[in-house]
Amino acid sequence: xxxxxxxxxxxxxxxxxxxxxxxxxxxxxxxxxxxxxxxxxxxxxxxxxxxxxxxxxxxxxxxxxxxxxxxxxxxxxxxxxxxxxxxxxxxxxxxxxxxxxxxxxxxxxxxxxxxxxxxxxxxxxxxxxxxxxxxxxxxxxxxxxxxxxxxxxxxxxxxxxxxxxxxxxxxxxxxxxxxxxxxxxxxxxxxxxxxxxxxxxxxxxxxxxxxxxxxxxxxxxxxxxxxxxxxxxxxxxxxxxxxxxxxxxxxxxxxxxxxxxxxxxxxxxxxxxxxxxxxxxxxxxxxxxxxxxxxxxxxxxxxxxxxxxxxxxxxxxxxxxxxxxxxxxxxxxxxxxxxxxxx
Amino acid sequence: xxxxxxxxxxxxxxxxxxxxxxxxxxxxxxxxxxxxxxxxxxxxxxxxxxxxxxxxxxxxxxxxxxxxxxxxxxxxxxxxxxxxxxxxxxxxxxxxxxxxxxxxxxxxxxxxxxxxxxxxxxxxxxxxxxxxxxxxxxxxxxxxxxxxxxxxxxxxxxxxxxxxxxxxxxxxxxxxxxxxxxxxxxxxxxxxxxxxxxxxxxxxxxxxxxxxxxxxxxxxxxxxxxxxxxxxxxxxxxxxxxxxxxxxxxxxxxxxxxxxxxxxxxxxxxxxxxxxxxxxxxxxxxxxxxxxxxxxxxxxxxxxxxxxxxxxxxxxxxxxxxxxxxxxxxxxxxxxxxxxxxx
Numbered sequence: 216x217x218x219x220x221x222x223x224x225x226x227x228x229x230x231x232x233x234x235x236x237x238x239x240x241x242x243x244x245x246x247x248x249x250x251x252x253x254x255x256x257x258x259x260x261x262x263x264x265x266x267x268x269x270x271x272x273x274x275x276x277x278x279x280x281x282x283x284x285x286x287x288x289x290x291x292x293x294x295x296x297x298x299x300x301x302x303x304x305x306x307x308x309x310x311x312x313x314x315x316x317x318x319x320x321x322x323x324x325x326x327x328x329x330x331x332x333x334x335x336x337x338x339x340x341x342x343x344x345x346x347x348x349x350x351x352x353x354x355x356x357x358x359x360x361x362x363x364x365x366x367x368x369x370x371x372x373x374x375x376x377x378x379x380x381x382x383x384x385x386x387x388x389x390x391x392x393x394x395x396x397x398x399x400x401x402x403x404x405x406x407x408x409x410x411x412x413x414x415x416x417x418x419x420x421x422x423x424x425x426x427x428x429x430x431x432x433x434x435x436x437x438x439x440x441x442x443x444x445x446x447x448x449x450x451x452x453x454x455x456x457x458x459x460x461x462x463x464x465x466x467x468x469x470x471x472x473x474x475x476x477x478x479x480x481x482x483x484x485x486x487x488x489x490x491x492x493x494x495x496x497x498x499x500x501x502x503x504x505x506x507x508x509x510x511x512x513x514x515x516x517x518x519x520x521x522x523x524x525x526x527x528x529x530x531x532x533x534x535x536x537x538x539x540x541x542x543x544x545x546x547x548x549x550x551x552x553x554x555x556x557x558x
Numbered sequence: 559x560x561x562x563x564x565x566x567x568x569x570x571x572x573x574x575x576x577x578x579x580x581x582x583x584x585x586x587x588x589x590x591x592x593x594x595x596x597x598x599x600x601x602x603x604x605x606x607x608x609x610x611x612x613x614x615x616x617x618x619x620x621x622x623x624x625x626x627x628x629x630x631x632x633x634x635x636x637x638x639x640x641x642x643x644x645x646x647x648x649x650x651x652x653x654x655x656x657x658x659x660x661x662x663x664x665x666x667x668x669x670x671x672x673x674x675x676x677x678x679x680x681x682x683x684x685x686x687x688x689x690x691x692x693x694x695x696x697x698x699x700x701x702x703x704x705x706x707x708x709x710x711x712x713x714x715x716x717x718x719x720x721x722x723x724x725x726x727x728x729x730x731x732x733x734x735x736x737x738x739x740x741x742x743x744x745x746x747x748x749x750x751x752x753x754x755x756x757x758x759x760x761x762x763x764x765x766x767x768x769x770x771x772x773x774x775x776x777x778x779x780x781x782x783x784x785x786x787x788x789x790x791x792x793x794x795x796x797x798x799x800x801x802x803x804x805x806x807x808x809x810x811x812x813x814x815x816x817x818x819x820x821x822x823x824x825x826x827x828x829x830x831x832x833x834x835x836x837x838x839x840x841x842x843x844x845x846x847x848x849x850x851x852x853x854x855x856x857x858x859x860x861x862x863x864x865x866x867x868x869x870x871x872x873x874x875x876x877x878x879x880x881x882x883x884x885x886x887x888x889x890x891x892x893x894x895x896x897x898x899x900x901x
Contacts, residue, residue: 510710
């Protein structure tokens with residue numbers, strides 16, 4: 216498995232997209248976020264997506280030069296139509312608008328429709344947090360269904376993630392939470408499948424609706440389904456995500472209909488300073504984290520972490536030692552590069 | 559175990575509070591919400607609380623005639639100080655303000671501090687939904703800690719619930735989600751303790767940080783702790799609740815300090831009509847629910863429910879057949895009534 220340093224991977228990624236007509240700044244931004252996902256240990260959202268993104272451009276599902284339009288706009292609310300643009304590009308525009316509005320009004324809600332895969336929600340929530348705001352996102356994926364409703368035995372919902380990022384001092388991010396409402400993300404099942412391993416109980420059902428630990432049953436025909444995190448709780452939150460992110464944005468909720476994957480997105484930014492001075496807020500957040508970390512460890516646990524810490528550590532390590540890329544992924548990326556004459 | 563009809567229980571509850579100096583409308587409202595919790599099957603949030611509420615008034619922790627003050631107010635944001643009032647009374651004021659602001663501005667955020675127990679969050683979220691808004695709440699309880707952080711073995715967090723209610727047509731509520739970020743609420747452990755039963759694995763740790771199914775270990779000295787729902791996911795959401803509801807409201811996050819329980823609350827209301835016409839929204843929500851319900855049943859499951867349905871069914875049943883009240887709770891309520899000469 217090759218290990219590639221982050222700047223090299225970013226340059227190659229940018230060049231591939233730029234060569235296919237994505238404007239330079241957008242290509243750089245897409246490359247930054249894809250490689251950032253790898254840096255932070257979420258390889259399922261990293262450069263492994265390049266071949267798929269390239270296919271989306273070829274098929275016309277992804278528009279490299281979208282005319283992003285603000286369809287609805289008030290001082291606190293906006294609805295953005297992404298014109299089939301890359302999710303990273305549309306979401307960057309969306310969060311910038313939400314940040315501006317939240318600064319002016321105390322809070323703001325922006326929805327995005329007609330966009331491709333937006334990637335990791337944490338990235339946008341953290342952009343708000345770096346500006347002293349609390350950033351929250353909800354995202355559905357109406358055509359990428361792999362999760363069973365609680366009590367059900369077939370795929371009816373996406374992994375429907377939710378993210379919350381909290382500001383720290385001097386543009387830092389104090390906490391960054393980003394979780395799928397399913398027990399695990401689909402990508403992790405695929406890794407187990409490829410390795411011929413089983414998963415822990417409580418993660419998936421087979422097509423007959425029985426608990427299964429065999430990823431092959433998930434990918435069988437008829438397929439299995441993922442379970443929701445926290446049983447009925449993750450199910451309820453997943454439905455809320457369908458409504459908040461899918462229906463409010465005009466993307467639509469989960470449904471039987473087939474078509475290209477579109478992420479419906481809701482972003483809410485909240486200005487901490489409307490409620491209390493930022494220095495006091497930072498102090499209280501640090502006190503909370505200190506209190507939580509002061510607990511003795513549970514049997515078998517190594518430490519108590521704050522959401523975002525595992526990612527920060529992984530980034531520190533991978534910035535120094537490089538990003539391991541599976542042979543097959545690396546081969547596909549090089550193929551994408553060769554097709555457009557970059558390397 | 560006596561079975562009391564709802565109107566009788568409401569009248570008795572109202573009379574107890576009114577006799578102790580709670581203004582008539584407030585006493586009626588507190589009685590309505592306590593009995594509604596019983597009607598909807600959440601007995602832990604129902605009339606079982608009366609003796610505790612009465613004690614809070616006697617000790618001065620609860621102020622029957624609070625001067626509720628709006629400490630911060632902008633067109634979209636407000637921070638309310640409840641002057642130690644009953645949570646039901648302060649939260650009613652808060653959600654009314656959030657609803658008005660969201661109607662005018664598209665969305666609004668209101669925090670509450672210095673309030674007693676607010677009860678079930680669903681009640682306030684549903685008030686927003688009945689007005690065509692999406693209502694969301696987050697609540698912490700800085701001094702009522704019973705949940706371990708993920709990886710930890712001692713109580714550091716409250717059960718920190720989150721609620722989302724979604725409007726249906728004609729003032730109906732299409733979906734009402736209200737869940738603790740712990741695996742189960744503390745009240746359910748107490749029921750098991752009183753019955754001498756064990757709980758399922760995955761719910762609690764003993765004081766040594768080992769998995770336990772014995773509720774006696776939760777209530778021992780040193781005490782056990784509840785686990786978070788969905789492992790690290792519920793833990794992350796619980797921390798977010800501490801920050802959104804506790805710190806933003808000025809109530810404060812979880813901490814070692816002892817004192818009377820205060821609920822810190824954040825309410826956000828979002829006006830659906832800013833994003834799409836209500837009739838289309840209702841149609842899409844119904845289509846989503848239909849799609850989700852169309853899944854075949856998982857092994858052992860009886861049906862696929864929408865959040866809020868179990869409560870609605872229970873209410874239908876208990877409105878007809880009355881509310882069962884445990885002997886000890888009933889005895890304590892009658893004692894509270896006798897103390898102030900009502901019956």
